[in-house]
Amino acid sequence: MTTIFDVLIIGGGVTGCCIARTLSKYAINIAVLEKDADIASGTTKGNSGVVHAGYASSREYVRRNLCIRGNKLYTQANEELNFPFIRNGSFVVALEDKQIKYLEGERKRGIEDGISGLELILDKEKIRYMEPNLTDDVVGVLHAPTAGIVSPYELTFALAENAAMNGVSFFRNEKVKRISRQNYVFKVKTSSNEFKAHNIINAAGLYAAKISKMVGLDYFDIMPRKGEYILFDRNALHLNKILFPIPTKVSKGILVCPTIHGNTFVGPNAQNITDKKDIATTEAGLKEILDGGRMLVPNLPTRASIRNFAGLRAVPYNSISDKIGDFIIDNTDVYGFINVAGILSPGLTSCFAIAEKVEEFLKLLGLELKIKEDYNPIRPKPQRFKDFSKAELDEKIKEDPTWGRIICRCETIPEKEILDAIHAPVGARTVDGIKFRCRPGMGRCQGGFCRPRVIEILSRELYIPPEEVTKRGEYTSFLVGKTKDRFMEITEREELE
Amino acid sequence: MKSYKSDVVIIGSGAAGLASAIEIKKEDLSVLIIERDKELGGITLQCIHNGFGLKEFQEELTGPEYIQRFINQVLDLKIPYLLDTMVIEITKDKLVYAVNNEEGLIEIQAKAIILAMGCRERTRGAINIPGFRPAGIYTAGQAQRFVNIEGYLPGNSYVILGSGDIGMIMARRLTWEGCEVKAVVEILPYVSGLLRNQVQCLEDYDIPLITSYTVTKIHGKDRVQGVTISKVDRNFDRIIGSEKFIECDTLLLSVGLIPENELTLNAGADLSKNGGPIVDNNLETTIEGVFACGNVLQVHDLVDLVSAEAQRAGKNAIEYINTRYGNDIPSQGKIKCIAGDNVNYIKPDFINREDLSKDVIFTFRVNFPDRRVQIQIKDEENNVIYKRKKVYVIPSEMVELKINFDKLENKIESDSIVIEVIPRPEVLIEEDEVL
Numbered sequence: 001m002t003t004i005f006d007v008l009i010i011g012g013g014v015t016g017c018c019i020a021r022t023l024s025k026y027a028i029n030i031a032v033l034e035k036d037a038d039i040a041s042g043t044t045k046g047n048s049g050v051v052h053a054g055y056a057s058s059r060e061y062v063r064r065n066l067c068i069r070g071n072k073l074y075t076q077a078n079e080e081l082n083f084p085f086i087r088n089g090s091f092v093v094a095l096e097d098k099q100i101k102y103l104e105g106e107r108k109r110g111i112e113d114g115i116s117g118l119e120l121i122l123d124k125e126k127i128r129y130m131e132p133n134l135t136d137d138v139v140g141v142l143h144a145p146t147a148g149i150v151s152p153y154e155l156t157f158a159l160a161e162n163a164a165m166n167g168v169s170f171f172r173n174e175k176v177k178r179i180s181r182q183n184y185v186f187k188v189k190t191s192s193n194e195f196k197a198h199n200i201i202n203a204a205g206l207y208a209a210k211i212s213k214m215v216g217l218d219y220f221d222i223m224p225r226k227g228e229y230i231l232f233d234r235n236a237l238h239l240n241k242i243l244f245p246i247p248t249k250v251s252k253g254i255l256v257c258p259t260i261h262g263n264t265f266v267g268p269n270a271q272n273i274t275d276k277k278d279i280a281t282t283e284a285g286l287k288e289i290l291d292g293g294r295m296l297v298p299n300l301p302t303r304a305s306i307r308n309f310a311g312l313r314a315v316p317y318n319s320i321s322d323k324i325g326d327f328i329i330d331n332t333d334v335y336g337f338i339n340v341a342g343i344l345s346p347g348l349t350s351c352f353a354i355a356e357k358v359e360e361f362l363k364l365l366g367l368e369l370k371i372k373e374d375y376n377p378i379r380p381k382p383q384r385f386k387d388f389s390k391a392e393l394d395e396k397i398k399e400d401p402t403w404g405r406i407i408c409r410c411e412t413i414p415e416k417e418i419l420d421a422i423h424a425p426v427g428a429r430t431v432d433g434i435k436f437r438c439r440p441g442m443g444r445c446q447g448g449f450c451r452p453r454v455i456e457i458l459s460r461e462l463y464i465p466p467e468e469v470t471k472r473g474e475y476t477s478f479l480v481g482k483t484k485d486r487f488m489e490i491t492e493r494e495e496l497e
Numbered sequence: 498m499k500s501y502k503s504d505v506v507i508i509g510s511g512a513a514g515l516a517s518a519i520e521i522k523k524e525d526l527s528v529l530i531i532e533r534d535k536e537l538g539g540i541t542l543q544c545i546h547n548g549f550g551l552k553e554f555q556e557e558l559t560g561p562e563y564i565q566r567f568i569n570q571v572l573d574l575k576i577p578y579l580l581d582t583m584v585i586e587i588t589k590d591k592l593v594y595a596v597n598n599e600e601g602l603i604e605i606q607a608k609a610i611i612l613a614m615g616c617r618e619r620t621r622g623a624i625n626i627p628g629f630r631p632a633g634i635y636t637a638g639q640a641q642r643f644v645n646i647e648g649y650l651p652g653n654s655y656v657i658l659g660s661g662d663i664g665m666i667m668a669r670r671l672t673w674e675g676c677e678v679k680a681v682v683e684i685l686p687y688v689s690g691l692l693r694n695q696v697q698c699l700e701d702y703d704i705p706l707i708t709s710y711t712v713t714k715i716h717g718k719d720r721v722q723g724v725t726i727s728k729v730d731r732n733f734d735r736i737i738g739s740e741k742f743i744e745c746d747t748l749l750l751s752v753g754l755i756p757e758n759e760l761t762l763n764a765g766a767d768l769s770k771n772g773g774p775i776v777d778n779n780l781e782t783t784i785e786g787v788f789a790c791g792n793v794l795q796v797h798d799l800v801d802l803v804s805a806e807a808q809r810a811g812k813n814a815i816e817y818i819n820t821r822y823g824n825d826i827p828s829q830g831k832i833k834c835i836a837g838d839n840v841n842y843i844k845p846d847f848i849n850r851e852d853l854s855k856d857v858i859f860t861f862r863v864n865f866p867d868r869r870v871q872i873q874i875k876d877e878e879n880n881v882i883y884k885r886k887k888v889y890v891i892p893s894e895m896v897e898l899k900i901n902f903d904k905l906e907n908k909i910e911s912d913s914i915v916i917e918v919i920p921r922p923e924v925l926i927e928e929d930e931v932l
Contacts, residue, residue: 394602401598406583475719
């Protein structure tokens, strides 16, 4: 590739895409490289989807202020980008009297640092009114009304779509192999291409240390820490609030939480592992989170579970500060190379604040940041069948008949929404890509009905045979061949003989 | 928005929907069938194996052959139907809303509705198997659709979890396609599908059946590379140390079926423990004029039984329109039917007192297999008002009883009855004598 990008972002997770979108308002040339078949397929895909109020991190950590700032930035971003997000508020639940003191301390420090609305509620009746499913053992809660829930991957798709609308180039299936530099131009060699750039932003998530080492920066390491989840059917349980236990040293504990789409999940646990691809759930882990969740919501609908999954947190160890678990956001000694690494919780909340920081770094590096005249911050809200009134629906189907062909019955998704997902900027190329963009296969039948139809649509729209349609990229195809193929082979062989 | 009127709207055009539509049309009432797929026939179309029709037609047919006989009648009777049309809402006032890509939103005012939406398969999430989430995990019915309808193979080597009928039939089907079926793994100590399928689909093809085992881990990050199976004890807890690894690239799940009642629930009807709607002896749900039949009511073993139940639902809907519709006839009260010892669930859930002079058809399943049993019905005072001997009962075979309560010696006075399956009293005496 002959273009020299002003900024090359490595990693298409929420952090990378948020930086791309934030910078897309400037008249500079930006590209995002993603190693997987789709963006939002690493840590971004498997996390709690909670926008934290910001009281939970220690004041010694940079992530505390970024989280508090990031939370505030969600309001405007949501107005512009139209991703699924609400501020439903969170409870930290005290089950013993002695924990109240801890909650009071958190409240005080939170208010001092500018978190609005934090209140300690000790009136059990009021608590139960606000969240009827909460355990009877509750003695008090810390209520954070600014906390909310978001669909992390739909946020990322929104960011990427808006960035692409404003000229950012996205390259998927591009795994970075080697980085070299000549005359202040980085050369990034990937599995199939070479990219050139003046500045690199390393937002490679679990692999950020590996990328950093490619330019000779070896001051931190990323350790994967697994969290497992169980998701319940929408009809089974409805929660109002995000419910946290009193946090432990390593995590905020096992929460019970509504999703933005009306399901409920329980999780995550926290398990340090070594394999960065190990997103397997375990029997012990699933039991651990159910037991943990029952402490807060005793009547967890275990029979109505529709899926279990796991995600990996990118836990950093910074050998300069000797700290574990704080964000590493550095304008490094390698001129033009910015590390945005170790973005674990509350990274999702902080993404907009992190992007602001990167913006400042680029200014310091002397990049001219001039706002484009035609910059459009609005990513239109994806049209959803479910949001239409009956009259609107009738009109829509007349305009475009694909609105009238329902592909996923659990979530009521018509063909039109799937076509939109494929043809959007940075559109879906895989079955999972469609599932995460517009939800067919997310419901209680988990794709039993819609999967053959989704494969058919992808095959038709991408001009590929059905055998080449994959779940999430290379080696994950659904079909191995046509029926009778084997017999054809045998007959041919026999004929030859 | 297009508006239609029809005496009866039938949701679903599988074995249940078609049989009930034919009954209604024969009585000269107007009827409309709504089908979400591209053709009439429902899931039976992908069941290309034989074993259908022995009861209904006294001959052995394949699924498509069986359903075609009903489709032909529908065409002969000129029963109207909508294809590629999804019902999105039904109301208590019997308004049905549906969409398709030709007509847009459609509103149909019915006098009665028959629910015939069938069932869906339980998934991996429902049974919470830990491990990776690679490509290559399918429900047995999904694999059946790929192979029999679309003409594609979902994998090369298989492990099938669950010895339900579809699972065993797919084991044979895939073997015919030249694929390797490594094992059928069943958590229960016995096969959960029909005996004839165990013999004809597994034993005849030397496919290993591993009972009292279940899949406890799925291997493979991208595509399935194998599964770990473990032996389970009586409480279905895994026995540590019993793990075995089986290499395969595909896992098929045949772990049960659930009646598909989203529409029913949204309309405000109540469901019972088995996942089907609560019905009275007329197969009428808790919403007046809304009837249910086939697998949406309860999962059946044989399609013939579905057709028979649907014919009953059709007749009852006709009776409803001709007598009760628009007339406020006071109920004489209801008798609740309760599942007792070794009865998993019972249909109907209620009997109308005014219907005691009619034949009441009970259908139920047992919880565990037993031999030489007595099926009995007791009232609230523990008086046995009906009893019958049966040589054996197994969970995979639905039990059907036809009873006319007015013809029995003991009348039902109480507001509820209990149906139970107990060891025959005389068997106990024989054993005593042996001792």
